[in-house]
Amino acid sequence: MIGRVLPVPRRLDLVILTSALALxxxxxxxxxxxxxxxxxxxxxxxQAIWVLVGLGGLVAAVLFDYRVLLKFSFVIYCVSLVPLVxxxxxxxxxxxxxxxxxxxxxxxQPAELAKIATALLLAYLFENEDDGKMKGATFVxxxxxxxxxxxxxxxxxxxxxxxxxxxxxxxxxxxxxxPGRAWVAIVVAVALLAGIGWFVLADYQKQRxxxxxxxxxxxxxxxxxxxxxxxxxxxxxxxxxxxxxxxQSQLRFLxxxxxxxxxxxxxxxxxxxxxxxxxxxFAVLLLRALTLARVARDxxxxxxxxxxxxxxFFSVVVNxxxxxxxxxxxxxxxxxxxxxGSSVATSFLGIGLILAxxxxxxxxx
Amino acid sequence: MLxxxxxxxxxxxxxxxxxxxxxxxFALLAFAYWxxxxxxxxxxxxxxxxxxxxxxxxxxxxxxxxDRNGAVLVENEPAYSLQLYRRESKDVNASVxxxxxxxxxxxxxxxxxxxxxxxxxxxVPIPIAENLxxxxxAAIEARAPEHPEFAxxxxxxxxxKRGGSAAHVLGYLAEATPDQIxxxxxxxxxxxxxxxxxxxxxxxxxxxxxxxxxRVIVDSHxxxxxxxxxxxxxxxxxxxxxxxxxxxxxxxxxFADKVGSAVALxxxxxxxxxxxxxxxxxxxxxxxxxxxEEWASLLADPDHPLQxxxxxxxxxxxxxxxxxxxxxxxxRGWVDPDARVFCPGHATFxxxxxxxxxxxxxxxxxxxxxxxVSCDVYFYNLxxxxxxxxxxxxxxxxxxxxxxxxxxAHEKPGLVPSEEWARTKRGARWYPSETISVSIGQGPLLMxxxxxxxxxxxxxxxxxLPTPHLFLASQDPKTGVRLRYRGELRQxxxxxxxxxxxxxxxxxxVVNEPGGTAFGSRLPGVDLGGKTGTVQVARRDAVPxxxxxRSRLEDHAWFTAFAPIDDPKIVVVVFVEHGGHGGSAxxxxxxxxxxxxxxxxxxxxxxxxxxxxxxxxTSSTPSPAAEVPE
Numbered sequence: 003m004i005g006r007v008l009p010v011p012r013r014l015d016l017v018i019l020t021s022a023l024a025l026x027x028x029x030x031x032x033x034x035x036x037x038x039x040x041x042x043x044x045x046x047x048x049q050a051i052w053v054l055v056g057l058g059g060l061v062a063a064v065l066f067d068y069r070v071l072l073k074f075s076f077v078i079y080c081v082s083l084v085p086l087v088x089x090x091x092x093x094x095x096x097x098x099x100x101x102x103x104x105x106x107x108x109x110x111q112p113a114e115l116a117k118i119a120t121a122l123l124l125a126y127l128f129e130n131e132d133d134g135k136m137k138g139a140t141f142v143x144x145x146x147x148x149x150x151x152x153x154x155x156x157x158x159x160x161x162x163x164x165x166x167x168x169x170x171x172x173x174x175x176x177x178x179x180x181p182g183r184a185w186v187a188i189v190v191a192v193a194l195l196a197g198i199g200w201f202v203l204a205d206y207q208k209q210r211x212x213x214x215x216x217x218x219x220x221x222x223x224x225x226x227x228x229x230x231x232x233x234x235x236x237x238x239x240x241x242x243x244x245x246x247x248x249x250q251s252q253l254r255f256l257x258x259x260x261x262x263x264x265x266x267x268x269x270x271x272x273x274x275x276x277x278x279x280x281x282x283x284f285a286v287l288l289l290r291a292l293t294l295a296r297v298a299r300d301x302x303x304x305x306x307x308x309x310x311x312x313x314x315f316f317s318v319v320v321n322x323x324x325x326x327x328x329x330x331x332x333x334x335x336x337x338x339x340x341x342x343g344s345s346v347a348t349s350f351l352g353i354g355l356i357l358a359x360x361x362x363x364x365x366x367x
Numbered sequence: 368m369l370x371x372x373x374x375x376x377x378x379x380x381x382x383x384x385x386x387x388x389x390x391x392x393f394a395l396l397a398f399a400y401w402x403x404x405x406x407x408x409x410x411x412x413x414x415x416x417x418x419x420x421x422x423x424x425x426x427x428x429x430x431x432x433x434d435r436n437g438a439v440l441v442e443n444e445p446a447y448s449l450q451l452y453r454r455e456s457k458d459v460n461a462s463v464x465x466x467x468x469x470x471x472x473x474x475x476x477x478x479x480x481x482x483x484x485x486x487x488x489x490x491v492p493i494p495i496a497e498n499l500x501x502x503x504x505a506a507i508e509a510r511a512p513e514h515p516e517f518a519x520x521x522x523x524x525x526x527x528k529r530g531g532s533a534a535h536v537l538g539y540l541a542e543a544t545p546d547q548i549x550x551x552x553x554x555x556x557x558x559x560x561x562x563x564x565x566x567x568x569x570x571x572x573x574x575x576x577x578x579x580x581x582r583v584i585v586d587s588h589x590x591x592x593x594x595x596x597x598x599x600x601x602x603x604x605x606x607x608x609x610x611x612x613x614x615x616x617x618x619x620x621x622f623a624d625k626v627g628s629a630v631a632l633x634x635x636x637x638x639x640x641x642x643x644x645x646x647x648x649x650x651x652x653x654x655x656x657x658x659x660e661e662w663a664s665l666l667a668d669p670d671h672p673l674q675x676x677x678x679x680x681x682x683x684x685x686x687x688x689x690x691x692x693x694x695x696x697x698x699r700g701w702v703d704p705d706a707r708v709f710c711p712g713h714a715t716f717x718x719x720x721x722x723x724x725x726x727x728x729x730x731x732x733x734x735x736x737x738x739x740v741s742c743d744v745y746f747y748n749l750x751x752x753x754x755x756x757x758x759x760x761x762x763x764x765x766x767x768x769x770x771x772x773x774x775x776a777h778e779k780p781g782l783v784p785s786e787e788w789a790r791t792k793r794g795a796r797w798y799p800s801e802t803i804s805v806s807i808g809q810g811p812l813l814m815x816x817x818x819x820x821x822x823x824x825x826x827x828x829x830x831x832l833p834t835p836h837l838f839l840a841s842q843d844p845k846t847g848v849r850l851r852y853r854g855e856l857r858q859x860x861x862x863x864x865x866x867x868x869x870x871x872x873x874x875x876x877v878v879n880e881p882g883g884t885a886f887g888s889r890l891p892g893v894d895l896g897g898k899t900g901t902v903q904v905a906r907r908d909a910v911p912x913x914x915x916x917r918s919r920l921e922d923h924a925w926f927t928a929f930a931p932i933d934d935p936k937i938v939v940v941v942f943v944e945h946g947g948h949g950g951s952a953x954x955x956x957x958x959x960x961x962x963x964x965x966x967x968x969x970x971x972x973x974x975x976x977x978x979x980x981x982x983x984x985t986s987s988t989p990s991p992a993a994e995v996p997e
Contacts, residue, residue, distance in 0.1 A: 177381050236403045236411025249419040253586040274404045278397060285393040292386045296379055304378065315389060322396050326403045
């Protein structure tokens with residue numbers, strides 16, 4: 003395996019690497035903008051360390067042959083589910099949910115790693131599937147593979163984080179060639195489930211959805227977050243109020259501004275220009291990833307890239323929509339930018355896997 | 368390997384679709400942000416400014432009110448109030464119980480305040496009690512370590528000196544009502560204390576000044592981060608009133624046990640030197656907590672202490688009206704002053720007998736003597752000759768039937784009857800016999816004591832109607848710049864020196880010649896003239912309804928005086944409800960006021976404030992009551 007290291011650096015895709023690094027740097031910058039001088043002082047340094055850890059993971063992923071990972075993907079998948087089960091029984095509640103594992107001074111969300119493991123297993127599943135029509139057995143397998151971690155996280159209960167598993171299923175079914183009739187059936191089933199889900203959801207989750215539908219109803223309650231974030235974004239205007247000069251963020255009207263709402267801070271301080279910069283970087287990264295997927299050497303590689311890209315895309319779109327009230331507040335961070343070790347490290351790991359697939363395009367199996 | 372690539376055509380197509388979808392979604396996101404940031408940017412910027420900036424009102428210190436000599440009538444004193452910071456309280460109910468027990472307050476109003484406070488974020492303090500005494504402040508301060516949730520704030524409270532002297536002139540403050548806020552064009556805001564009555568209300572703009580504003584930058588916990596801008600308040604102007612504090616005080620003392628009103632004014636300018644309405648109230652009640660008992664007693668009092676009798680009550684003028692009728696008729700040449708009328712004690716007009724107040728009759732009287740003895744028969748004849756419309760013309764020339772324009776609100780216009788009034792307003796035609804009543808100031812004719820004072824001023828100055836006013840000057844407390852009142856006099860009657868001399872001579876005789884109706888109230892050293900009036904309230908043989916005090920059937924007593932005769936500087940009007948005869952009940956009060964004004968020492972008579980029995984041995988002045996019945 004080490005012998006395959008040597009040709010690698012020449013083939014590293016610089017477009018993806020550069021845009022990912024640029025986004026990470028923006029993240030560190032704005033984490034420092036929102037946290038300096040307060041009780042969160044020093045978080046920017048931590049974030050930088052996490053970026054370095056993530057880069058380490060990226061390098062490792064590139065060096066390691068992803069085909070080996072695919073081969074052992076079922077084992078990896080099972081192992082990644084263990085901490086999720088553990089959390090359900092012994093987890094410590096932090097901010098209403100049991101989704102964190104504390105190791106030393108650091109907290110880690112095992113669900114983030116489970117996402118990568120799920121992506122690997124799905125890619126492995128489609129490695130040997132034919133392109134034409136999806137077999138019924140494959141459909142069931144996709145369902146089970148995604149449903150298990152989804153439910154484990156949903157029960158934490160962290161519906162937002164659980165939802166990030168859903169694009170994996172959607173992408174697998176779409177690219178796996180699910181026939182049109184089946185899509186209709188799925189839509190109907192989801193609608194039914196949503197109806198039932200309403201009775202299962204925790205009160206605060208229902209409240210958030212209610213707030214999403216009518217944000218002005220409860221200005222000081224959960225609508226407060228959406229309202230303040232819209233004010234932050236809107237008041238940024240075209241060029242923004244200037245770095246570290248956002249009144250909404252610096253005076254702490256924005257909730258959890260260094261994590262979930264960091265994009266609102268960028269929008270306030272750098273304005274529409276900053277928003278376009280971030281969106282453009284993500285768009286370049288994702289479009290490039292899709293291009294690479296097209297030319298990947300094997301089906302496993304294609305589906306691995308697609309799965310990882312879909313999760314990134316989903317998180318970016320949901321997070322950016324949350325800021326301006328297009329979607330309910332769900333607690334999904336902005337990949338690479340929001341403060342949070344698990345999220346940053348996992349994102350880099352995923353990007354490492356994309357690069358790994360790309361750089362082995364012409365290698366011999 | 369090749370097989371794999373060939374089979375991937377469908378996949379490639381799907382990836383192309385995905386690329387387009389990704390591009391489209393990002394374009395949509397960018398569009399959404401463009402809408403929020405560029406199209407709606409200004410709106411959200413304003414909201415973010417509102418978030419960031421909190422406006423704190425800087426209440427302007429209200430102007431003092433002083434008398435014409437600079438004696439303070441109204442000033443401000445510090446007032447302490449108790450605020451509850453819910454965020455600092457472990458148990459809000461326990462905190463409230465503590466305050467209720469410590470201050471002995473009723474619980475329910477505080478519960479209501481808490482309920483109202485729920486609408487505001489937790490960091491907004493809730494006012495629990497206002498106007499704490501220094502002892503209460505000390506008690507709370509002593510418990511501060513255990514109760515950090517309570518804070519004492521200091522503000523300015525209005526203080527009416529001497530327990531509310533001149534209450535009806537000064538008025539009082541109260542919190543602005545929603546209506547008042549709307550009509551002020553939002554100059555006033557919720558919680559502002561503004562003038563509700565009296566000059567506090569008339570000169571609200573001058574006294575109130577302009578509130579300032581601090582704009583402070585706050586964080587999401589409303590903690591003050593910095594001050595963005597500061598507009599200092601503009602303190603209210605000091606207001607000098609035309610009142611003379613000492614004269615006012617004496618008038619109030621003289622009315623201590625009486626119901627009625629008195630006005631003293633300068634006939635040349637209309638400056639009000641004293642204005643009393645009795646009974647009165649203490650305006651300090653309104654700035655402290657008005658207790659339910661105090662409020663109930665104010666409302667239940669049959670004498671209506673809140674009413675300003677000098678301008679809001681209208682009465683028949685009685686014989687006081689004779690001087691206006693006399694001068695008006697003289698100046699217009701409608702009467703020969705030397706023509707004499709025989710008074711047998713009664714006269715018959717239109718088949719009805721009208722009595723003179725002196726049943727034995729006055730014999731032959733000319734105009735001057737008719738004023739002096741207040742002969743009813745003389746004026747019956749004069750009134751009958753003139754007719755009601757000419758009488759009305761004279762009355763209106765003296766300013767009756769219209770508000771005087773005093774700088775206090777809610778002044779009554781009174782009533783001047785005429786044939787047209789009877790036809791259009793009353794709806795019953797005018798009977799000639801009513802003219803006979805009106806010619807001695809009875810009947811439908813109604814006027815306020817202040818209107819009488821203004822009319823006498825016009826009379827004694829030769830026909831110039833002044834506008835009575837309380838505003839003398841205002842002074843900016845910072846710059847010291849003074850504004851003075853500049854009034855206009857309205858020439859409403861022809862100046863006729865001859866007519867004036869005759870009427871003044873008659874009024875001089877009223878007080879200074881034996882047989883005058885107020886001879887007992889002459890004042891050595893002061894050349895004064897006057898006229899009494901006694902208004903019959905009930906028929907002589909009337910019996911009061913059960914439960915009504917006999918005194919309620921007593922006549923109303925009027926007296927008006929001016930001095931000196933040749934160059935009048937002061938006019939006094941005294942009205943005592945159910946006081947009895949004008950010469951005995953009202954004239955002595957006017958006499959005391961004039962004595963005070965001219966600095967003449969007079970000993971208080973029996974029944975007057977300051978009267979000491981031991982000192983009466985030297986006083987031989989008999990009570991005027993029995994001397995000259997009118």
